[in-house]
Structure formats: structure tokens, C-alpha cells
């Protein structure tokens with residue numbers, strides 16, 4: 001049985017930079033380093049960094065800290081976080097992804113423009129997601145967050161409307177939503193403008209993953225269950241290869257399926273939050289099975 005790891009699976013460059021920033025700091029911080037929220041949606045990677053001294057805190061704990069260093073992860077933060085840091089003399093290690101930072105700036109500027117015309121800003125993204133909170137924070141939380149297509153239906157479109165998206169949403173769904181809102185604006189007398197803010201490394205990944213799924217007899221998809229990107233990419237794999245197995249770590253591998261299954265080639269892949277070391281460990285476990 002040949003086992004191949006999908007080279008383009010694993011962390012996006014924004015997450016890689018944030019983890020490198022954390023590791024660089026941890027090398028010089030005997031007391032550890034605080035991180036506002038989980039640096040990545042993968043508990044194995046969070047555990048690895050915790051062992052090095054990275055301490056995850058929530059918003060409430062952050063508000064009560066003074067005179068310490070805190071890492072901001074790739075998702076970014078709303079302006080309120082920077083205000084609290086300044087007031088509490090917290091030094092921020094800002095690992096916000098440059099693309100998220102640029103999007104925050106565009107939304108801030110876009111909001112100022114449409115607000116002057118009594119218009120509205122819409123953000124397509126998961127309500128409550130850290131990146132969305134950072135984006136909406138640029139509007140003083142006055143943008144409307146659309147998590148599902150249905151959320152857009154009851155809105156009024158008789159005013160200037162500007163649409164943005166969280167960077168990790170499905171591009172096809174976003175463009176469908178944009179078409180719908182464009183049509184509603186035309187019908188109701190509003191103007192429409194949109195920014196395609198989906199991260200290109202994400203949209204390209206979904207397309208390449210389809211080919212990877214079809215090129216193997218079976219797939220092992222490695223991801224944390226709470227990763228929404230993981231659920232999305234897993235569905236793509238499952239659609240293009242019915243022999244796709246979802247696992248979070250090597251010991252969840254369905255050994256019998258591989259020992260008794262007639263799989264000549266197995267692909268190992270994962271979400272943007274799956275560390276490469278975890279996929280390598282899964283690949284090694286498969287190679288050790290008696291059938292190989």
C-alpha cells in the first residue's frame with residue numbers, strides 16, 4: 001500500500017507565521033506567553049504549544065491582565081483589544097495575517113463611505129468567529145453578519161450596500177450570495193458593491209483537494225472536529241472519494257478497514273488547521289499496518 005501525504009494540506013501561511021511568532025517568543029519567555037484565543041483550531045497543536053508555555057486566555061482574562069505580553073493570532077482582533085492593551089500596558093505580539101489586516105482596513109474605509117450615505121455593510125461569515133468579530137469591530141459592530149444565505153433574505157436593499165466576506169468561507173456560496181444581493185439591490189433601488197475577500201490559498205486548496213481525493217483508493221482526513229474548515233474540506237473529500245475516513249489523531253484509525261480493504265494507494269490530508277507533524281504521524285501509523 002502506498003501512502004502519500006497531500007503537500008498542500010496543513011496550515012495556511014497566516015497560521016504558520018503566528019505559530020513561528022509564538023515559538024520565537026517562547027524561547028525567551030521563562031514565564032510563558034499569553035495567547036488571546038486558540039492559535040489554531042487543533043487541540044493537538046494547542047497542547048504541543050501549551051507544553052512550550054503558551055497560555056490561552058479568553059477576552060475576560062485579557063481585560064484583567066497588566067504589564068504582560070500577549071500574542072494576537074492570525075484571525076485578528078477588533079480595535080477594542082488594542083485599546084485595552086494600551087490601557088493595561090500589555091505588549092501585543094501581533095500575528096494578525098497580513099491579508100486579514102488588509103481586509104480590516106478595507107472594511108473600516110468602506111464602512112465610513114457607506115455610512116455617510118446611510119448605507120449598510122454586510123459581512124458573510126460565521127457569527128461569533130474570531131475573524132468576523134475583528135472585521136465587524138472595524139464598523140463599531142454596525143455591520144450585519146450573514147452566516148447563511150437565508151439571513152440575507154429579510155434585509156432591505158433600498159440603500160447603498162457593500163458586501164465583504166470572512167477569508168475562509170466557500171467562494172462558490174459567496175458568489176451566489178453576492179448575485180442574489182446584487183439582484184435585490186437592483187429591484188429595490190439600492191446600489192451594490194462587493195469585495196471578493198476569500199483567501200485565494202483557501203479556494204485553490206479545495207479544487208486541488210478534489211484531484212487528490214480522486215487520485216487515491218482511500219483517504220484519511222485528519223482534523224479537529226471543531227474546525228469548520230475541516231468539516232468543509234472533509235465533505236469535498238467524501239464527495240469525491242467514498243472511502244474517506246475522518247480522524248483527529250492516529251489512534252482513531254480504523255485499522256480493520258485498512259487491513260481488510262483492498263486499497264493500493266492511501267492519501268493523507270487535512271484542514272488548514274491540521275499540523276503537518278500530525279499528518280506524518282498518521283501516515284506512519286498506516287505504513288506500520290500488517291497489510292502494507
Ligand code: SF4
Nearest residue numbers: 012014097099167199
Ligand atoms: S487570510 Fe488566508 S492565509 Fe491568512 S489566515 Fe486567513 S486563511 Fe490563512
